[in-house]
Amino acid sequence: MGQPHPRDEADAGKPPLGIGMVGYAFMGAAHSQGWRTVGRVFDLPSRPVLAAVCGRDGQAVRAMAERHGWAAAETDWRALIARDDVDVVDICTPGDSHAEIAVAALAAGKHVLCEKPLANTVEEAEAMAAAGEQAYRQGRLTMVGFNYRRLPATSLARRMVREGRLGTLRHVRVTYLQDWLVDPEFPLTWRLRREVAGSGALGDLGAHIVDLAQYLAGEPLAGVSALTETFVRERPLPGGTTGGLAAVSAGGLGTVTVDDAALFTARFASGALATFEASRFATGRKNSLRIELNGERGSLAFDLERLNELAYHDHTEPLAHAGFRRILVTEPDHPYLEAWWPPGHGLGYEHTFVHQARDLVHAIAANHRPEPSFADGLQVQRVLAAVEESAAKNSVYTPVVV
Amino acid sequence: MGQPHPRDEADAGKPPLGIGMVGYAFMGAAHSQGWRTVGRVFDLPSRPVLAAVCGRDGQAVRAMAERHGWAAAETDWRALIARDDVDVVDICTPGDSHAEIAVAALAAGKHVLCEKPLANTVEEAEAMAAAGEQAYRQGRLTMVGFNYRRLPATSLARRMVREGRLGTLRHVRVTYLQDWLVDPEFPLTWRLRREVAGSGALGDLGAHIVDLAQYLAGEPLAGVSALTETFVRERPLPGGTTGGLAAVSAGGLGTVTVDDAALFTARFASGALATFEASRFATGRKNSLRIELNGERGSLAFDLERLNELAYHDHTEPLAHAGFRRILVTEPDHPYLEAWWPPGHGLGYEHTFVHQARDLVHAIAANHRPEPSFADGLQVQRVLAAVEESAAKNSVYTPVVV
């Protein structure tokens, strides 16, 4: 009993949702996995179709399309957003092109998912948020790729905070530590140039932890006091095309124009205190995003290097039996896990992109504004701007513009 | 610049390798992910095609095919193995049908990947291994789905043992603990019936840890002394179709005919000692496969619930600075990781099936016998048989038949 061939994507009977992706490096590969897998695992109201991917190098983007299952390849993002078979534009380029592409895509009537940080400046982010707001009135949605919200463990943490399990919040401490810049011979890739990347550890890592901290706390930061530093100020110029994290030198030195590390203390709107640290110089820490929240009734702690776990202390229990428990966030009633494996069979980093795709698909079907939207991304950008302003003004406490 | 549509699978220019899968529950879903993803991530010598999936319930198997991207659905495994577009038969059914399907598939000229344990009895496993041996002479390969060999961390551990980093091996201790049977109201699903599952914790969990221990040690077990126990001897009869780990009761009680837990001590061929424990009654342990190896020059430890990590103690270092280090097994030169994400961005359980698919595809292209082959699976079966024999004979030390 043979059956007719199904299409490339799952759930052929459902309305298609055409995805067009701009950018095809690390993030492009991760997003591709997300779009390709989401319909195989989750029940969706529509059927994501990998319609087209876009990059400037025609040969490379064609190979990438072939590899990752994109039906078409484009070399001009304007062509991509003009395609009829593209409903969602997914922007995975460096930050300097986010605003132009996003605003144009929204104007073209597309939904837009944009990688973080939303933009390289507050001005760009404001333009994007305004365009997003206008597009929303025409039924178009915007979303920012703060994918670490989409882990079962962080989603469970958010649920527990919302349930009141922490009570009045007192402290949040967050670090995001990597070590790939420790070697002074590591070359001057695009992530180290302000005109492309906007900022260094601040925009790359700091944006993630600002968003995650505010998401988990359920409230915005009110102000910050910051230090930033560039430890290695000159680096070898890279040779040829380079990815973000690996490159070879072409000879000669260039100036690093972004921060290597950014540290700040902060106050939340409620008065809770926070510390933030983002660095690419923390030897031995590979992707160490750790966050802890302490409230009057309990505490939560998470470590991205052990992403299937959430630590929880319930302070309402008798002291004799209380302590931080390690919740293995792999139960069917944990967020996102109704569709995955039996208890104890953990997920990985890439599944954040599957979940992001799932949530956007549902939001589009329901015409509900996704979280985080461009407006949320703009607010994060304002926090980053306050960090840079404070760092430039001798660390003075600098309110976040509301 | 539009491009022609790529096919369903990656790397259209390469020769196709048709996969036909029998069984479509938990393992079927996991294998589907593996087959669908492998060509997107790894450079392969051929192009796996999800040709057909087979199950007895036509409606369910068609839905599964649609969901997971199988091109066709079959309800009779004999039809599946007769298909011209199937080169590899992937057996994901309960153990009682492994032998019949595998032997027939080999006779039909297919390569065969079979889920573990290889069979429910040594006799069946012998027949399968013999068929595998004969097929090998015709260029057909066999492989057993001991997927935990395919984790970066366990593969790195094997590489380090092979490099001599442990020296003379003294101890191996392994546990595989779950807790889904603790509730006496959990119903009598197929995994609790000897005629279908062959054994209980022993075949399901014990098979994994026997294989993994022998793989990491690089040598076979010589003999065992075992205890087995069924703590809850009667359970509610299940209602309707049931998966392995979740089910509802239909009323009435039935007898559990498999073990709930199996414990054994063992000697390796070299004289190293080992302890094994497999249980579904270890409250709070969800999928806790832990293994530690102690050698004269060093030790290694692994925990499946933290599958991106490997602990290593180098005993040749000065004591003042020695200690178990936590290797985050996410570097590009760690096994399988050349194709995945940057350091610190961990993988999940399902990626073992991607790696399994990758290794089998390479083995077929090179006509190299994969590890573990059916012969290896038979040897594991003989260890399990020795465990059951010892348990039946008052735990007396029972040599493993060679």
Next chain:
Amino acid sequence: MGQPHPRDEADAGKPPLGIGMVGYAFMGAAHSQGWRTVGRVFDLPSRPVLAAVCGRDGQAVRAMAERHGWAAAETDWRALIARDDVDVVDICTPGDSHAEIAVAALAAGKHVLCEKPLANTVEEAEAMAAAGEQAYRQGRLTMVGFNYRRLPATSLARRMVREGRLGTLRHVRVTYLQDWLVDPEFPLTWRLRREVAGSGALGDLGAHIVDLAQYLAGEPLAGVSALTETFVRERPLPGGTTGGLAAVSAGGLGTVTVDDAALFTARFASGALATFEASRFATGRKNSLRIELNGERGSLAFDLERLNELAYHDHTEPLAHAGFRRILVTEPDHPYLEAWWPPGHGLGYEHTFVHQARDLVHAIAANHRPEPSFADGLQVQRVLAAVEESAAKNSVYTPVVV
């Protein structure tokens, strides 16, 4: 305002309790700390006085008495037990002399605290238990130095088991791993000679974990199936006087007559299953006593290398928030901690001896039989004998004599 000099010991107004200690190596130093400190920290019904210490080397024992504050030094244990100022005889010698000293001390009307294992043979232990029973009728008490019962964490575990927090017990797994014999050049000290030490890892480490497992479970072992091994069968003969764990070679080789490692599975009286492993060849493990208990309602886990912590999983909680919690056992209402430091200020290994002293002093004042008494020590000895018998009989399951 000067005050009169207090005496050497605390609480001068209370009745003195004279301690006489036999043996003055590692255990002697640890017991000295216990006796000297106990009255400074705890409120006691009497005042322990370090009356006399005994060792064969007069110069060494005098130096030890001076160092550790013993009022007198003896070179003949018969003289020690004859002293009027000695109420309690504390035996810290190797196992081959325990029985003779203990029986004589009881006959002399002394209370006796004896280091573990109680004796080198069941026969000796029976004689000791019989003498203890007879002495008890004259108001003299016996106690075995299973000091790991006296940690706040293990005591809390016992309390929680007694409260029913585990429900029906299913599994206990215990390891006690050290690595000081890995080097084949380590010399043949007294701990490696059967005629002095009785057995090797079994009596030294295995005795501790058998006692601790039975204590925490609250029930005795019914039978065992065991493997023992001596990995390095000849070692250099030691030169001069040697302590237990460090020694220098005198040239020549001698035969190791005890086990290097002992592994066994076991059944508790209730039907719960257990695994035990004791080894001096587990590279990188220094003093790694780990125990886990799994019951229907919860689980507990402890690791001696992190002795201020107890892990607890409450299986009656909703799965979404359940997990092993780390109880920092430093709260005032945890066992023994009413007298120590504020929360979070941990204790160390030596404090087990302070607590042992405290419990014995209270038992003597109340004329309550201490736990573990010589009768309990005899029962442990019978388990060890069953282990040796099973190991000698091809691991056959061997009941523990009741």
Next chain:
Amino acid sequence: MGQPHPRDEADAGKPPLGIGMVGYAFMGAAHSQGWRTVGRVFDLPSRPVLAAVCGRDGQAVRAMAERHGWAAAETDWRALIARDDVDVVDICTPGDSHAEIAVAALAAGKHVLCEKPLANTVEEAEAMAAAGEQAYRQGRLTMVGFNYRRLPATSLARRMVREGRLGTLRHVRVTYLQDWLVDPEFPLTWRLRREVAGSGALGDLGAHIVDLAQYLAGEPLAGVSALTETFVRERPLPGGTTGGLAAVSAGGLGTVTVDDAALFTARFASGALATFEASRFATGRKNSLRIELNGERGSLAFDLERLNELAYHDHTEPLAHAGFRRILVTEPDHPYLEAWWPPGHGLGYEHTFVHQARDLVHAIAANHRPEPSFADGLQVQRVLAAVEESAAKNSVYTPVVV
């Protein structure tokens, strides 16, 4: 063979060193343990004698002297420092009396050990350091009780930094978290009143981590940017005499005049960056002092709640085998451990006071200035003052006065 009674203290043949202690609460008990034990464990050049303890409540101080083995009790600290049998004055009172007692004791020709923080104000600390400097010229020494330098693990960390194992330092992050003030009903004890305690979490916890960070880094902090907060501004007035961490209410509310939490970022003199957080509101954290240092060649991490461990990452190793290792700091060649127990038998919190006593006794015998001296304590006080100044000036970066 009876021997003559030894004296109260060990090593009767050595010259006595008379200790006079002021204050007898938590710190007094801990210091008593240190002085009483040090000569029993370590080989010392002199023999510490617990000469006299001083407190205002005669009955309580006499009971404490009796309990802890002090030969005399005084109720006026001026009488104590006038005693001929007192060579060392050990100050364990709240911070408001440190300066007066210390300066007088130095003038009376005594060595002085003073609990941290050195004083409540920079002015007091300056006076103390000046007095210490003058006394040093007469052969009298000063020391501040930053006891966390005296752990084997932190001492090993310092040794490793000095050996160059971290290379150029980039980051230090330190937290000291407790939770005993979370309950708003906890009463207004002396630690919450500025006139007695000087500051709150800052002086109590922050002083420790500032000292430890500078000690491990081997360099001073150059400037800070700080936030402080008092979350609960009114608390019940305590009834009767109260200790530091436990008290009962007397009715009525009083104003908390110290900080509940202090957070600051900082720059070291070398340009390394640091974050500090001290809080009594971190629910579930009991005594959680954690410090991590990241240098170009390696990293170190320590957690006071696991005080026998040090984590070390060696960044000069091949990445494939590198990772944070857990050094169990219990080997004989680790700092302080030549005198204690075999490997794996951990120490506790109180042993920091034994080691502090040991180091001071050796310093006095050698007439070497101990570390940290009052001059070092003054420098820490200047850091704390810069923190308070920055917090008062809107977090502006504030240099530490040199």
